[in-house]
Amino acid sequence: MERDWQFWSRRIIWLALAIATAVFLVVKIDTRMYVSKPARDIYDAIEAVPDNKIIVVTCNWEMGTRGENGPQTEALIRHCFRAGKRFAIFGWAFPPGPALGQQIAERLAPTYGRRYGRDWVNWGFNTGGSPMIRGWAKDIPGTIKQDIILHKPITSYPVMRGVKSARDVGLILDITPSDTLSTWVQFVYGFYRTPIGYACTGVMAPEAFPFYDAHQIVGVLKGLAGAAEYEQLMGYRGDALKRMPAQSSAHAVIIGLIVLGNVIYFRARRRGEAPGRRLSA
Amino acid sequence: MVVTTYVMGGLITAVAWWALVQALTPIFRPLKGGAFYGAVSASVLLWAAVMYLLHRLPASVKKPVVVFMTFVAGLFYVLEFYLPARSGIFFWRASHSNPFTPVLETVGNATLVVLGFVLLLATFNLGLVHAKNIRALRSGYYNSIAFYLAFLAMATFGIWQVYAPTTKLFASRLTVQQVYGYLFNSTYVPLAATLFSVLAFYMATAAFRAFRVRTAEAGFMMAAAFICMLGQVPLGMWLTHTLPLHGPLSYLRIEAMASWVLGVFSMAGLRAVTFGIFVGALAMSLRIWLSLERGAFFEQEL
Amino acid sequence: MSRTQAIARGLLWVAALAAVAVFGIRHHVFARDLGVWLAATCTLAIYSILYRENVVFRLFEHIFIGLAAGYSLYTVVTQVLQPKWFTPLFVEGKWYWIFASLMGTMFYSVYSKRWSWMNRLAAGVFMGLSAGLTIVGFVTGLAPQMMYSFKPLWQRTPPYLLFNSIVFFITVITVMSYFFFSFEQRHPVVKGSARLGRWLLMVAFGAIFGNTVMGRMSLLIDRLQFLLLQWLQVFGHR
Numbered sequence: 001m002e003r004d005w006q007f008w009s010r011r012i013i014w015l016a017l018a019i020a021t022a023v024f025l026v027v028k029i030d031t032r033m034y035v036s037k038p039a040r041d042i043y044d045a046i047e048a049v050p051d052n053k054i055i056v057v058t059c060n061w062e063m064g065t066r067g068e069n070g071p072q073t074e075a076l077i078r079h080c081f082r083a084g085k086r087f088a089i090f091g092w093a094f095p096p097g098p099a100l101g102q103q104i105a106e107r108l109a110p111t112y113g114r115r116y117g118r119d120w121v122n123w124g125f126n127t128g129g130s131p132m133i134r135g136w137a138k139d140i141p142g143t144i145k146q147d148i149i150l151h152k153p154i155t156s157y158p159v160m161r162g163v164k165s166a167r168d169v170g171l172i173l174d175i176t177p178s179d180t181l182s183t184w185v186q187f188v189y190g191f192y193r194t195p196i197g198y199a200c201t202g203v204m205a206p207e208a209f210p211f212y213d214a215h216q217i218v219g220v221l222k223g224l225a226g227a228a229e230y231e232q233l234m235g236y237r238g239d240a241l242k243r244m245p246a247q248s249s250a251h252a253v254i255i256g257l258i259v260l261g262n263v264i265y266f267r268a269r270r271r272g273e274a275p276g277r278r279l280s281a
Numbered sequence: 282m283v284v285t286t287y288v289m290g291g292l293i294t295a296v297a298w299w300a301l302v303q304a305l306t307p308i309f310r311p312l313k314g315g316a317f318y319g320a321v322s323a324s325v326l327l328w329a330a331v332m333y334l335l336h337r338l339p340a341s342v343k344k345p346v347v348v349f350m351t352f353v354a355g356l357f358y359v360l361e362f363y364l365p366a367r368s369g370i371f372f373w374r375a376s377h378s379n380p381f382t383p384v385l386e387t388v389g390n391a392t393l394v395v396l397g398f399v400l401l402l403a404t405f406n407l408g409l410v411h412a413k414n415i416r417a418l419r420s421g422y423y424n425s426i427a428f429y430l431a432f433l434a435m436a437t438f439g440i441w442q443v444y445a446p447t448t449k450l451f452a453s454r455l456t457v458q459q460v461y462g463y464l465f466n467s468t469y470v471p472l473a474a475t476l477f478s479v480l481a482f483y484m485a486t487a488a489f490r491a492f493r494v495r496t497a498e499a500g501f502m503m504a505a506a507f508i509c510m511l512g513q514v515p516l517g518m519w520l521t522h523t524l525p526l527h528g529p530l531s532y533l534r535i536e537a538m539a540s541w542v543l544g545v546f547s548m549a550g551l552r553a554v555t556f557g558i559f560v561g562a563l564a565m566s567l568r569i570w571l572s573l574e575r576g577a578f579f580e581q582e583l
Numbered sequence: 584m585s586r587t588q589a590i591a592r593g594l595l596w597v598a599a600l601a602a603v604a605v606f607g608i609r610h611h612v613f614a615r616d617l618g619v620w621l622a623a624t625c626t627l628a629i630y631s632i633l634y635r636e637n638v639v640f641r642l643f644e645h646i647f648i649g650l651a652a653g654y655s656l657y658t659v660v661t662q663v664l665q666p667k668w669f670t671p672l673f674v675e676g677k678w679y680w681i682f683a684s685l686m687g688t689m690f691y692s693v694y695s696k697r698w699s700w701m702n703r704l705a706a707g708v709f710m711g712l713s714a715g716l717t718i719v720g721f722v723t724g725l726a727p728q729m730m731y732s733f734k735p736l737w738q739r740t741p742p743y744l745l746f747n748s749i750v751f752f753i754t755v756i757t758v759m760s761y762f763f764f765s766f767e768q769r770h771p772v773v774k775g776s777a778r779l780g781r782w783l784l785m786v787a788f789g790a791i792f793g794n795t796v797m798g799r800m801s802l803l804i805d806r807l808q809f810l811l812l813q814w815l816q817v818f819g820h821r
Binding site for chain 3: 011014017018021022025026064065066067068070095096098124125126127129130131134145146148151182183185186187189190191201202203205206207210211213214215216222223224225239242243246247250251254
């Protein structure tokens with residue numbers, strides 16, 4: 001009986017979470033987000049990139065964090081397209097990252113009349129970590145060599161004109177669930193003062209703020225909420241804003257479960273029952 | 282004594298390296314035809330000879346060789362950074378510029394290539410493990426067969442679609458690129474995304490069963506967590522939307538409180554943690570660089 | 584249950600699900616696209632673990648590992664080794680790049696007890712490189728952090744900025760004092776500071792926990808959105 005209750009109580013909790021979230025995905029609710037300063041700062045940084053410099057959109061993420069990094073990448077690439085800023089897709093932490101970024105760029109390009117090679121290029125995935133980034137910052141064409149879509153030398157593309165080192169990069173957008181930020185800060189910002197924008201998953205967001213406070217990064221997009229704030233700034237209703245009601249519902253469920261669990265625990269403790277007997281629920 | 286050894290070793294290495302570079306620079310140029318194959322063969326033979334000679338050395342000599350190579354490798358970046366960009370101490374260079382800086386990109390590219398081979402090692406190891414399962418017909422060996430089929434399909438079609446994307450398969454209408462598209466977008470992406478999303482359910486169970494506010498500290502932590510959770514979603518913003526957007530009361534809006542917790546309070550605590558991390562990483566790096574680190578890997582017999 | 588019975592039961596399940604799928608497709612309940620169906624099958628196969636451990640989940644888990652390994656191989660070969668090693672070596676004639684591959688293959692000596700010292704040598708070189716870089720990064724990464732930790736504690740600023748600076752100062756000092764483990768904290772000031780630091784560090788942990796919840800839920804919402812709005816057609820595209 002106790003084992004059955006243990007088994008089914010977990011499934012009931014999971015079903016409740018799934019239903020509570022699913023309802024708000026199906027029911028359309030218009031939401032507005034309060035745009036925080038770290039998100040606004042990334043927006044301003046992209047706007048401020050001069051025409052003679054390139055933006056590096058680093059897709060250091062993979063499918064496991066697509067729920068957060070996907071909408072962030074879409075919002076940032078959309079902004080680059082809209083503002084007419086040339087950019088390069090790059091990755092060095094997870095192999096699928098640049099391919100996922102390329103899919104997003106190819107989907108958005110027709111809307112803004114952008115063309116591969118002229119408005120953006122994909123440098124692909126590179127191994128090597130910090131030593132590679134140290135060399136990359138000094139000589140970009142010497143490190144990257146060719147793109148991964150048409151397999152031509154990157155210097156042959158109009159988008160790469162005048163781009164030789166990190167000094168010719170106007171902004172690095174690091175979209176990642178991992179700790180790649182310290183590499184960028186130490187070996188690119190530390191040497192070349194290249195502005196860095198950090199779009200991370202929720203887990204990494206608190207750890208980004210010491211860098212934001214020290215002006216080592218220009219701004220932070222915190223997970224799906226950050227992507228929703230950015231969409232609010234851009235004035236379009238993308239996946240992030242559409243998912244925020246479901247996100248609210250999921251948070252409410254988690255808070256409710258924590259409160260309920262603690263209420264049951266304290267009642268049992270007041271009754272003098274051993275914690276864990278009734279609390280196998 | 283140890284420091285003197287390292288400093289002397291570093292100086293000798295620097296002089297030897299300079300002499301080697303001066304002697305070999307004319308050789309390091311692109312070659313074609315027979316000269317190219319000769320150079321490659323000679324390199325492989327030289328490498329094999331050096332490795333064989335090192336292999337014949339006793340373990341008491343091999344360890345210092347490893348320590349020495351570790352030290353020299355780290356010395357490259359340290360010298361490149363701490364020596365000035367331009368100085369009279371680089372008297373042998375016409376421009377008096379730091380000799381290590383031009384080599385940065387080459388070292389980075391070499392690291393890139395070597396780590397590319399190392400990534401393949403992980404794949405090789407996975408293949409070995411599953412091959413053993415199939416050979417021994419262990420329980421669930423058909424899963425290992427599925428692993429191999431998926432691995433070969435993705436690797437084959439992935440590489441194939443780079444070089445011949447429009448090739449049609451077995452007189453069907455399907456092209457190589459389409460098959461790769463199904464493998465990547467319709468199989469790999471949803472599998473990865475779903476595996477990570479299962480964590481959300483376990484978090485819900487943990488929230489109910491494990492997150493007990495037994496102490497005041499835990500209560501403080503939960504309060505901060507609730508503020509952050511509510512302050513970043515529309516539900517929380519709706520709870521305090523009646524408060525004004527400007528003025529002293531605006532600081533009580535949940536999104537302002539969440540911003541303050543993240544940007545000031547939590548940031549301060551994590552700044553202190555960051556100091557510890559940087560200092561700890563420096564200490565660890567020094568120990569590894571100077572081969573002072575202990576542990577199963579560092580103390581294994583050579 | 585015998586193997587034959589298990590296979591028969593499995594086939595019955597497949598037949599029943601296929602019948603539901605065909606019915607649903609014909610009546611526009613489900614999508615018609617093969618790619619969407621493949622993705623939905625993979626998603627539901629993984630979610631079957633939520634009911635209980637089963638062979639379908641294990642099978643698809645292994646398929647995922649195979650696909651990930653195959654994708655790694657494809658990426659490394661076409662995006663790393665071919666443009667950065669093969670082309671410079673065999674096309675441009677830069678013969679000295681052979682040494683990079685020889686160094687890379689040294690790592691494979693880990694499988695031989697006799698030659699595994701080569702793996703130790705190669706790993707030592709790369710650990711040395713990383714250690715050297717970390718020593719460099721210590722300066723470039725930490726210096727701005729230290730600089731911006733000295734916030735003004737007394738000047739004509741708006742009250743909230745001064746309040747923030749004081750909170751920041753107290754938190755950083757007390758949290759750092761909490762991490763002093765190399766001596767025993769006996770003095771009441773040090774002890775009290777460490778205890779306060781522990782309290783204040785809880786705020787950071789709470790923020791991390793809150794954001795972790797946000798992150799995990801986002802991943803679930805992504806998959807639910809696919810199932811409800813792309814696979815199930817009844818709710819329509821949004």
